[in-house]
Amino acid sequence: MSISIDKLKCIGCGKCSTVCPGSLIKLNDDRRAYIKYPKDCWGCTSCIKECPVYAIRFYLGADIGGMGSLVHTEKDGDILRWIIEKSNGEITEIDINQKESNKY
Amino acid sequence: MKTEKIKTDILIIGGGTAGCYAALTISEHSDAKVLICEKAHIKRSGCLAAGVNALNAYIVEGRTPQDYVDYARKDADEIVREDLLLTMSERLNSVTERLEQLGLVILKDENGKYVTRGNRNLKINGENIKPILAKAVKGLSNVTILNRVNIIDYSVSDNRINGAFGIGIENDTFYIIEANAVIIATGGAAGLYKPNNPGFSRHKMWYPPFNTGAGYAMGIRAGAEMTTFEMRFIALRCKDTIAPTGTLAQGVGAKQVNSLGEVYETKYGLTTSERVYGTVNENQEGRGPCYLRTEGITPEQDESLIKAYLNMAPSQTLKWIESGKNPSQQNVEIEGTEPYIVGGHTASGYWVDTKRATTIKGLYAAGDVAGGCPQKYVTGALAEGEIAALSVIDFIKGHTSAAIDDELAKEKISEAERFLSKDSASGFTTEQLEEAMQTVMDSYAGGIKTNYRFNEKQLDIADAKIQGLQKLSDGLHAEDFQELMYIYELRERLTVCRSVIAHLKARHETRWHSFAENLDYPEKDNEHFLKYVNSRYENGELKIIFRDLVKGGESYEHIN
Numbered sequence: 001m002s003i004s005i006d007k008l009k010c011i012g013c014g015k016c017s018t019v020c021p022g023s024l025i026k027l028n029d030d031r032r033a034y035i036k037y038p039k040d041c042w043g044c045t046s047c048i049k050e051c052p053v054y055a056i057r058f059y060l061g062a063d064i065g066g067m068g069s070l071v072h073t074e075k076d077g078d079i080l081r082w083i084i085e086k087s088n089g090e091i092t093e094i095d096i097n098q099k100e101s102n103k104y
Numbered sequence: 105m106k107t108e109k110i111k112t113d114i115l116i117i118g119g120g121t122a123g124c125y126a127a128l129t130i131s132e133h134s135d136a137k138v139l140i141c142e143k144a145h146i147k148r149s150g151c152l153a154a155g156v157n158a159l160n161a162y163i164v165e166g167r168t169p170q171d172y173v174d175y176a177r178k179d180a181d182e183i184v185r186e187d188l189l190l191t192m193s194e195r196l197n198s199v200t201e202r203l204e205q206l207g208l209v210i211l212k213d214e215n216g217k218y219v220t221r222g223n224r225n226l227k228i229n230g231e232n233i234k235p236i237l238a239k240a241v242k243g244l245s246n247v248t249i250l251n252r253v254n255i256i257d258y259s260v261s262d263n264r265i266n267g268a269f270g271i272g273i274e275n276d277t278f279y280i281i282e283a284n285a286v287i288i289a290t291g292g293a294a295g296l297y298k299p300n301n302p303g304f305s306r307h308k309m310w311y312p313p314f315n316t317g318a319g320y321a322m323g324i325r326a327g328a329e330m331t332t333f334e335m336r337f338i339a340l341r342c343k344d345t346i347a348p349t350g351t352l353a354q355g356v357g358a359k360q361v362n363s364l365g366e367v368y369e370t371k372y373g374l375t376t377s378e379r380v381y382g383t384v385n386e387n388q389e390g391r392g393p394c395y396l397r398t399e400g401i402t403p404e405q406d407e408s409l410i411k412a413y414l415n416m417a418p419s420q421t422l423k424w425i426e427s428g429k430n431p432s433q434q435n436v437e438i439e440g441t442e443p444y445i446v447g448g449h450t451a452s453g454y455w456v457d458t459k460r461a462t463t464i465k466g467l468y469a470a471g472d473v474a475g476g477c478p479q480k481y482v483t484g485a486l487a488e489g490e491i492a493a494l495s496v497i498d499f500i501k502g503h504t505s506a507a508i509d510d511e512l513a514k515e516k517i518s519e520a521e522r523f524l525s526k527d528s529a530s531g532f533t534t535e536q537l538e539e540a541m542q543t544v545m546d547s548y549a550g551g552i553k554t555n556y557r558f559n560e561k562q563l564d565i566a567d568a569k570i571q572g573l574q575k576l577s578d579g580l581h582a583e584d585f586q587e588l589m590y591i592y593e594l595r596e597r598l599t600v601c602r603s604v605i606a607h608l609k610a611r612h613e614t615r616w617h618s619f620a621e622n623l624d625y626p627e628k629d630n631e632h633f634l635k636y637v638n639s640r641y642e643n644g645e646l647k648i649i650f651r652d653l654v655k656g657g658e659s660y661e662h663i664n
Contacts (some may be wrong), residue, residue, distance in 0.1 A: 002304070021144040021153045022307075022314045023252060023273060023586060042307050042314070043419050046148035060419055060426070061305040064344035067426045071418065080231065082414050084425050092425050094414060101211035101229045102157045102412040104221070104355025104405070 002038040002061065003047060004070070009055035016047035016056060048072050049080070057085075105521055107278045112139040112248070114496055115268060115283035117255045117319065119146035121482055122471030123289035124237040125199070125489035126496075131244040134497045138247045139281065141270055143254040143589070144314060146238040150291050151312050151472075152482070155231035157351060157416040159203075159210070160481040161196050164220045169193035172224065173656070176479040179375045181615050182634055183332060184451055185476030187659040191458050192477055195487035200226065203486065207236045222354050231415040233482070253279055255318065256592045257516060258286070259508045260326045264465040266505035268322075269516045271592075273585045278520060280513050284505045285466045285496045288454070289489060292337075292446030292472040293317025293600045295538070298546035298553070299442050300346060302539075308419070310339040310346050310441045317445060319473035320453065321596035324603055324641050329455040329463040329649065331475040331638045333600075334607035334620045336443035337450040338380045338556060343393070343437040347417035352396045352436060355412065356405050361435065362391040372617075376449075380440045381617035384555050395435035406430040440618065442552055445600060448472040448480040450619065455638055457662050459495035460488055463640075466505060468492040476636070476654075523582045523591050530579025534590045537573055537580070541598060544569040549605055556618040563609045570601045603639060606646045610637045 005016070005025075012031030024037045025047060033055075035041065041058075048056045054074055060066025068087035073080055078099045084092040114130060116123045119142035127138050142149055163169055172193040177184045200218075204210050211219040211227040218226050241247055255270040265286050270279040294311040307313040324330060340349050352358040360369040360382065368391075372382030383394045398409075409431050413420040424430055447453035453475030454462045462469050470488035471480065480488065522528055545551055548566035550558035558566075577595050582588040613629035614622050638649040654660045 044154035064305045103408040
């Protein structure tokens with residue numbers, strides 16, 4: 001379970017690093033975020049929800065059946081949009097209105 | 105080493121569900137100065153970091169708090185504290201309303217009433233439950249929050265707590281915190297046993313891997329009486345993603361089936377431990393793998409499930425999307441996790457009275473570290489945070505603690521300095537010893553490897569090996585304060601492991617399959633073991649204490 005951070009997109013705001021419940025994300029000397037302990041990621045996606053430039057993706061490790069898809073979220077008012085990019089380029093978007101409850 | 109001394113009226117250790125709510129409650133009823141120390145950042149710390157998609161403890165219309173007590177007592181086969189369960193249950197609905205006022209979205213019908221799921225659950229959008237709680241606490245004038253400060257030990261003198269010691273992992277600071285009273289509200293203990301997927305995804309586990317049992321370990325070391333560490337919690341989860349199954353079982357009524365398609369859950373019983381045990385047994389007898397039968401659910405249910413999991417365990421939704429099959433097209437494979445110690449689900453933790461006072465004066469416990477009161481979930485943790493807060497406000501009126509002993513502070517600082525210096529390093533890494541601990545617990549103390557089963561001889565081996573690892577941990581080396589935290593976390597877990605082993609060994613029966621499956625005593629023994637197994641650390645040894653059950657209508661009080 002881990003994340004990858006796009007260094008080119010990262011603006012060095014440090015929000016991901018602040019929020020990580022495992023203190024796993026650090027800023028390098030150029031103030032770019034990186035995950036220092038990738039095996040220790042819980043997969044909570046807190047960092048992804050914080051990133052203002054959508055530079056962070058999470059993926060499932062191959063040891064738990066991951067097939068290389070990358071996930072991130074984008075915020076649009078009350079909508080939290082989950083965007084899943086499969087390795088074949090196929091994109092799935094799922095909108096969740098945060099003002100609406102789960103039905104189950 | 106940089107040191108900082110802080111004085112506060114009330115120290116809250118752990119800014120999770122119980123800790124945040126305790127701070128909020130104190131602020132509403134008192135001007136006392138509160139300090140919350142949180143090892144991560146309260147916005148997304150602990151078990152609710154990714155969110156939660158239901159409130160599992162609520163008294164629905166037509167039910168009473170006593171019904172909830174009865175449910176929890178039955179699920180734990182009598183080994184619960186009814187006085188604690190009742191005082192918690194009486195507050196479940198008021199804390200739920202408060203949570204809604206703070207901003208949590210709860211599903212309501214056209215008449216404005218909460219929509220319930222079964223007898224005890226409410227449907228919510230809980231993705232942002234932790235930011236909501238954090239925001240409520242952040243604006244309070246009498247509350248200070250120290251993020252990324254990991255408390256490593258209490259300061260206790262003559263069985264009276266007067267503060268704690270901590271390390272700031274981002275500012276390389278050693279904290280000496282003096283407090284008149286302390287609420288311990290840390291999480292349970294993950295990472296004691298080898299996890300389901302010990303490789304790259306070792307932390308893809310049910311409970312947050314960052315909850316390492318600090319609250320238990322500090323209490324054990326300080327000589328607090330602890331209870332029911334033998335009632336381990338093993339979660340039945342979706343395979344690989346270790347995502348929760350309740351939404352499938354209760355939300356869309358998915359039954360547990362084996363590979364022959366037979367519904368097996370009715371064969372073993374429906375308590376939490378029986379659901380795990382049944383799955384283990386079906387696999388052992390050659391009818392695995394086991395599944396939750398979701399095939400055939402409606403497209404609308406598919407869509408709702410995919411969204412519900414994004415609000416709590418997004419990896420499961422990813423799994424469905426990656427496979428190109430929705431839950432209606434494929435059953436969800438399930439498995440048991442490695443065992444955890446977690447008082448919010450089972451009954452392990454501090455031995456407390458109804459005020460949530462521990463046996464150490466001035467120390468109160470709430471949430472996952474408070475024992476005797478299982479099935480708390482989110483709302484129960486809030487309720488206990490509230491009870492502990494009200495008790496502490498009352499306590500500090502008549503009591504003042506002594507200053508922290510300088511010698512004790514020096515001792516703790518020099519211990520930290522020793523780990524940071526290379527001089528006494530043995531060459532082993534914290535990671536190596538952590539893996540060794542998990543292997544020992546897995547092999548000899550009823551881990552996944554042995555289908556959660558153990559016997560006394562194995563437990564003796566486990567204890568000897570864990571003691572050996574404790575000695576080896578003296579020689580660990582940390583390059584920085586984060587690595588220093590890892591050393592303390594490992595040592596906490598080793599301490600908790602020893603208590604788990606001692607408790608498992610003391611209960612000469614098998615009351616809960618899988619949770620405590622003692623092969624030397626495979627049957628339940630109501631004649632001798634309708635009792636709590638408690639323990640206290642005295643002169644380097646864990647002393648086991650058997651206590652009579654506190655039943656309905658009774659209320660336990662500490663006698664000092």
